[in-house]
Amino acid sequence: MNKRDAIMRSALKLFVTRGFDNTSTTSITKDAGVGTGTLFSYFENKEALINELYLGTKQEFMGIFPQLTEDSLLNEEAVKTFWDIGIAWGIKNPNQMKFLAMYKSSPYITKLTMDEFSAEFDLMGDIYQRSVDEGLIKDLPMDYLSEAIMSHVNFTILYLSSRKLKDPKVIEKFFPTLWDMIKK
DSSP states (O other), rough: OHHHHHHHOOOHHHHHHHOOOTOOOHHHHHHHTHHHHHHHHHOOSSSHHHHHHHHHHHHHHTTTSSOOTTTOEEEEHHHHHHHHHHEEEEEEEOHHHHHHHHHHHHOOOOOOHHTTTTHHHHHHOOOOOOHHHHSOOOOOOOOHHHHOOOOHHHHHHHHHHTTOOOOOOHHHTTHHHHHHHHHH
């Protein structure tokens, strides 16, 4: 593993366990087994590290899902597919899921970081509106619906992980609460 990857892995672990403000660059480099100067050869400052870690984690998370097309709709089958994939990834990558949830409400978000995903939201907005027009999902603000879905996914992963539940039959029981929340 290269030094940059070691820094990113240590930063993820420490941010999730200690929080952003309680994790110093020195603690990250110490955990990664590199010098403090090495961190700054890859990242301008801690904020840049946090944003780059977010972008990489978000891209990894978004990359697990089937590609949406202009013809996609948010019907029960499609939402279930995305839910299943997201839950499986989150159970396998609990620190990444915790980090994404932490980052979302942090003061470290930059405009550039948020702009990275704006094209995805444009396509999603079209899919969302067609799904509302088709009577598949409730007519709620898209950002509200998005937050509700991610909150449900995050809570489900936290619940399953904290109880070490992996039985697919148990996991299946949680999807209807999400679908009931968003279906028309």
